[in-house]
Amino acid sequence: MNSESMLQVKKISAHYGAVKALSQVSLEVSQGEIVCIIGANGAGKTTLLNVISGLHRASRGEVILKGGALPPGRAAKAVARGVVQCPEGRQVFAPLSVMDNLLLGAFLRMKKEKARVEKDLKQILEIFPILEKRKTQLAGTLSGGEQQMLALGRALMSRPKVLLLDEPSLGLAPLFVKEIFRIIASLPEQKTSVLLVEQNAHAALKTATRGYVMVNGRITQSGDTTMLLHDKQVAEAFLGAKCNKHANQEKNHEPGSLNQTGARHP
């Protein structure tokens, strides 16, 4: 990693009763970096985001933001420190207008930074023209793609240091998917660090600079996304036939150097 570390996850284990969902998971995100986690259904990706955002308490390990530990299981504290999660399934406030949903994203900043919040609102409406068009419409009446834009816009209204994105492209039409990833790719310009969880592994690996592969609650591979995109195991497991073909063309590439130091994770 070549710049300042923003988020560090250190040896996190997490359980649901007797079920172990995460085992010794460690990862790092630098300032203004986009990092993705890819993995099959049930691999533990959402659980990891929930641990980072304080929604689920880990049984072991710690989450460090800019050098200081986040108190485990304290979601409000995590938000106040700048860690904001955009959950799977959008979860916008259906009976409120688009505008009110966006303003709720800036709830903690409203008293002290009113002028700044208004400026940010203007900027968000520029980034998401669809929300500008529908700003008085009730959020529950928006299409799925529009709700996803709103959820992302609302998260950005809090000016997060670290944005945790859980399946932002889930169930969206291709045009919306393209637009969502275009916006995500632009976030480092605002110095926002992004940890992106996606089933659409190809789009995630194209958008992020580094990636982690999660299998059964463990990180099994990590490294530069260009490398992961060309890794045979990743291609076979997550990228489908089209990319398999691409990966097979690179038969001589031995995927042995997948983390930053060139070693595969155990």
Ligand SMILES: Nc1ncnc2c1ncn2[C@@H]1O[C@H](COP(=O)(O)OP(=O)(O)OP(=O)(O)O)[C@@H](O)[C@H]1O
């Ligand atoms: N509330 C819960 N109670 C019990 N087990 C849970 C709970 N939530 C998740 N799990 C289990 O923990 C494991 C990890 O689930 P998690 O939702 O983190 O996976 P995921 O990688 O995000 O999956 P998906 O891509 O399908 O959303 C799974 O085996 C799941 O069944």
